[in-house]
Amino acid sequence: MKNYNSEYRKKTRTSAKIFARSLKLHVHGVSHNIRFYEPYPFVVKSSRGKNLVDVDNNKYTDYWMGHWSLILGHGPKNVKESLKKQIDKSWMYGTVNEQTIKLSELISKAVPVAEKIRYVTSGTEATMYAVRLARSVTGRKIIAKIDGGWHGYTSDLLKSVNWPFTESESSGITNEEEIISIPYNNLEGSLKILKKYAKNLAGVIIEPVLGGGGCIPASKEYLKGIQEFIHKNKSLFILDEIVTGFRFRYGCLYPTMKLDPDIVTLGKIVGGGMAIGVMCGKKEIMEYADTARKKKSERSYVGGGTFSANPVSMVSGYAMLSHLKSKKSVYSKINSLGEFARKEIRNVFDGKVVVTGKGSLFMTHFLKDGITEITNAVQAARCDGVMLAKYHFKMIANNGIFFLPGKLGAISDTHSKDDIKKIVLASEDF
Numbered sequence: 001m002k003n004y005n006s007e008y009r010k011k012t013r014t015s016a017k018i019f020a021r022s023l024k025l026h027v028h029g030v031s032h033n034i035r036f037y038e039p040y041p042f043v044v045k046s047s048r049g050k051n052l053v054d055v056d057n058n059k060y061t062d063y064w065m066g067h068w069s070l071i072l073g074h075g076p077k078n079v080k081e082s083l084k085k086q087i088d089k090s091w092m093y094g095t096v097n098e099q100t101i102k103l104s105e106l107i108s109k110a111v112p113v114a115e116k117i118r119y120v121t122s123g124t125e126a127t128m129y130a131v132r133l134a135r136s137v138t139g140r141k142i143i144a145k146i147d148g149g150w151h152g153y154t155s156d157l158l159k160s161v162n163w164p165f166t167e168s169e170s171s172g173i174t175n176e177e178e179i180i181s182i183p184y185n186n187l188e189g190s191l192k193i194l195k196k197y198a199k200n201l202a203g204v205i206i207e208p209v210l211g212g213g214g215c216i217p218a219s220k221e222y223l224k225g226i227q228e229f230i231h232k233n234k235s236l237f238i239l240d241e242i243v244t245g246f247r248f249r250y251g252c253l254y255p256t257m258k259l260d261p262d263i264v265t266l267g268k269i270v271g272g273g274m275a276i277g278v279m280c281g282k283k284e285i286m287e288y289a290d291t292a293r294k295k296k297s298e299r300s301y302v303g304g305g306t307f308s309a310n311p312v313s314m315v316s317g318y319a320m321l322s323h324l325k326s327k328k329s330v331y332s333k334i335n336s337l338g339e340f341a342r343k344e345i346r347n348v349f350d351g352k353v354v355v356t357g358k359g360s361l362f363m364t365h366f367l368k369d370g371i372t373e374i375t376n377a378v379q380a381a382r383c384d385g386v387m388l389a390k391y392h393f394k395m396i397a398n399n400g401i402f403f404l405p406g407k408l409g410a411i412s413d414t415h416s417k418d419d420i421k422k423i424v425l426a427s428e429d430f
């Protein structure tokens, strides 16, 4: 196998120097573990449209797209103009502002379950609060998540994220026994576990497309079956649509499957590229967060944060959603580019890969160990992750194409069929 390191090092000399400074100051040189890759990540100086430009002036067609948040590409004009206007007025009030209400009016129309909303500044906070809310409402403690489910860094959900899906991802986590995990797309196996914990089960949190766990859509039957059990058991159904919300259509994915979640978390796209987390849900559940109406022993203290609902994130999210609402053709375009990418990449590798995904999200899995299909994170984890990282790194070093090594790719409105064809050529070369 060709070593692409020397080509990479040659073209990223300035990045190497700057990253050496970063290593002195930041743990492993980064502030988000996944942003590091060997030998060192290139350092970005600017981005526009589909491209990232590094400090050595290399241009990369980007499929990481700001942790998959930039569905209109980098710096879309309407978001930029709205932000400029807001910055002119000021960027931090710490008080009620109409920008928030305008964004909520858009979200509540597009996401029927969003009868009440609370904003935070990251997806992690949104899922952390969703868990707390579920515990408050039910008076129970146990939260079930999916093997391979990723909901951010909250201590409440930092278990069973990576192979072998049995441990916490970190020390320092208390009450680990209150986080249990169930096998994705395996209704019988999941119900068996849920039934065991039913009496103390506060809720189940699920991504309708497993993102970090391998870009794997859940089947409708699976989600419906889980939902039925949860509701019979008087637990809460939390759908984490932080990746999937506004990614495949204007709104969430759950209405397309006729699901009835109690709480939905959003983030990424709805912030238009600015920091955001959204927790929303049915009125009677969200109202447990109402400190004016509930005693401490009954309420759930959720939401808030110095920068919650700051006007910059609100304006940016509003501009993003308004654009998507008025130009729904964005979705047909990027969804069909995703379909094209999955088909063409699969053809190149001729049976040696499975390309998972949905709409504009896709991920290539190099098969091994007799794995032939990928419907859960266990199968994804048993594929050749080293090969995937090499494949992505080769594209960075040789082809000016950027996937965060090992992660799924997200297509934006700024990508074209020719861009996907370039991935296909790079794959043939690999």
Ligand SMILES: Cc1ncc(COP(=O)(O)O)c(C=O)c1O
Residues within 6 Å of the ligand: 067, 121, 122, 123, 124, 125, 127, 150, 151, 152, 153, 207, 211, 212, 240, 241, 242, 243, 267, 268, 276, 277
């Ligand atoms: C499904 C899902 N939930 C929650 C999060 C956490 O969001 P954030 O990184 O904004 O804290 C992520 C982040 O990638 C995610 O993919």
